Amino acid sequence: MAKVFLDENFLLQTKTAEILYHEYAKDMPIIDYHNHLPPDQILNDINFNNLSHAWLHGDHYKWRAMRANGVNEAYCTGDKTDFEKFEKWAETVPNTMRNPLYHWSHLELKGYFGISEILNASSGKKIYEDASAKLSTKDYTVRNLLKMMNVKTVCTTDDPLDSLEHHIAYHKELTQNPKNTEVAMLPAFRPDKFILIDNPNFASYLQKLSTIVGFEIKDYASLQKALKSRADFFAANGAKVSDHGLEEIYADDFTEEQADTILKKVLSGQTITNTEASLFKSAILHFLGTMYSELGWIQQFHLGALRNNNKRAMRLLGPDTGWDSIGDWSQAKALSKFLGKLDEFDQLSKTIIYNLNPADNELMATMIGNFNDGSVAGKVQWGSGWWFLDQKDGMEKQINTLSNMGLLSRFVGMLTDSRSFLSFPRHEYFRRILCNIYGNDIENGELPNDLPFIGKTIQNICYNNAKEYFGF
Incomplete structure (x- = not known):
């Protein structure tokens, strides 16, 4: 007999999976440590x-x-x-x-x-x-939608140019009401526009940053100073996380003198070569990595999206309107070099790496093991399936690959990466898939029938690991 669609045991194929989900995973709170929710809508608690x-x-x-x-x-x-x-x-x-x-x-x-x-x-x-x-x-209201899903913390994605006025006002509102049990909303630092020097708008971004920090950005040193100033401002207002959405990691050999020369060329209106652009990106990305380490932040890298493929749509509708796809850059060497250079001088902060190309699954799962140094459990993480991969097959592959080549038990779990306040059942979706995998293994005799221990492991993946990892 066919199962009923979307009943209480949706995606749960065994009795053990049902127990694991309903008794251990279902009611765990949610930390959504990467999303694109609009902070103003949370502050104003809109309908x-x-x-x-x-x-x-x-x-x-x-x-x-x-x-x-x-x-x-x-x-x-x-x-x-x-x-x-x-x-x-x-x-x-x-x-x-x-x-x-x-x-x-x-x-x-x-x-x-x-x-x-x-x-x-x-x-x-x-x-x-x-x-x-x-x-x-x-x-x-949007706050009640979040509470409906038992969300405890959300980390929005914010430009260094952002005033964080909505975060500041929201935090003030919560602290003035000691009985308040609202969702915590924290900013996350997303400085990609100051990395991508070959973007036609790069110089105008620098001008806006200069206005905010109150001094002219005229060279590489002043750009570093400006970004550090903004990061300190973010940290003072609760930020513990950075994020990057890049095609690939940049890890060319560089000197700061070279980066300075390239930046000054752009500021003077000159054209730079692809080689020069890559060198500058490598320099500023390494600088940001060292800064995150000093701040004690977690750095995140979302790698491999080929964005804005349809030029006509880009012209008519702008970015983020649905014309992106999986890219196929070679990720291993540069990622290894970037992480290794930070690690060599003990400047590698906690790091989460996400890949969009499933062909890179095993690459990412083994790469994190190169830099887990025993100082922190799961210090370098391979992030959950995202964007085109945050579906059943993508999640199962990520879970199975991480299980085979790392420690699934130390995984910090799912996130929405969404702009929608109605997207939080993706956590439920992930949890059902996770419990089904463990349940099948138990019933197949591939894991011991130790439900208290495995149930606790599942609760850690759903919530506890993230709570400890991020310090929320």
């Missing part, structure tokens, strides 16, 4: 206008699926009404079967709104109305 506003605004995953289903751009990023856009999404959903969007969408409807009905063109209107009605109430 969404409707389900389309919460679900479709800015969600390039859904836009890609709609485009593939033949939906006109007007219903994705265009000027159609929210309900018209939702209708097209509802028509698309049945065609997403076996895409993670099908599972995520129904997990979100069930988890937040108690809606178990299958979403399609026929059910779309009622689901839209029921969910939208709830979203308008005080129980469905």
Whole structure:
């Protein structure tokens, strides 16, 4: 007999997996240590206008699926009404079967709104109305959506140019109310625009940074000083994490004099070569790594995305609208050299590396072992499957590869990497997959039937490891 879709034992194939999930994993809190949630919306505790506003605004995953289903751009990023856009999404959903969007969408409807009905063109209107009605109430503000999923901490992704005014105001609000049990919101430092010197806007970014720090950035030394000033400001306002979204790690041999010469060429309006650009990126990335070590921060590197492939769409719609894919850079040598140079002088902070190309799974799983020096359990981590890989197959491969080549027990677990406040059932998805893997191994006799020990291991992966690793 076929199992019921999305019942309480969804993705759990054995009785042991069911026990592990329901008795150990299900109720663990969430630390979402990397996402793109808007801090102002958390501060202002907004309500969404409707389900389309919460679900479709800015969600390039859904836009890609709609485009593939033949939906006109007007219903994705265009000027159609929210309900018209939702209708097209509802028509698309049945065609997403076996895409993670099908599972995520129904997990979100069930988890937040108690809606178990299958979403399609026929059910779309009622689901839209029921969910939208709830979203308008005080129980469905964004803070309550986070608390609904037992989220304890979120780390947003923030530009060094950011004033952090929303973080500062939010922290002040929480500290003034000692009985408050709200979600902690911390900033994360994302300085990529000051690494990518070949970006046409690089000089204008430096000018903005100069204005904020109050002195002219005229050479490499003053750029370092400015970035350190901003990092200190972030640290003073709760930051413990940095993040980078790069195609690859840059680790060319360099001198600071060379980096200075290259930067001055750009500041004077001259063109630099690809070799010069790579050298500068290598220099500033190493500097940032040493700075993170001094601050005691965790550094994160998301590697391998080939962004903005469709130039026409980039021109018309801008970045982050769903035209990115997996890239195929050679990652091993530069990553080894970058981490090794920091480690050589004991300047390698806790590090999490994420890869977008699944061909690099074993590479990443073995690379982290080169720099786990015994000072901290799981000091260098291979991060969870992300973006195109945060689906069932991608998570299973990441879990199995890490198990084979490292210590899954020390893994800091899942994150959303999302702009959506409705994306937190991805943690549930991960936890069900994790428990199913352990459950299958126990029932196959590949692991001992020691549920208290394995259950504790699962709880560590779901929450405790991250809590200890990040110090939240």
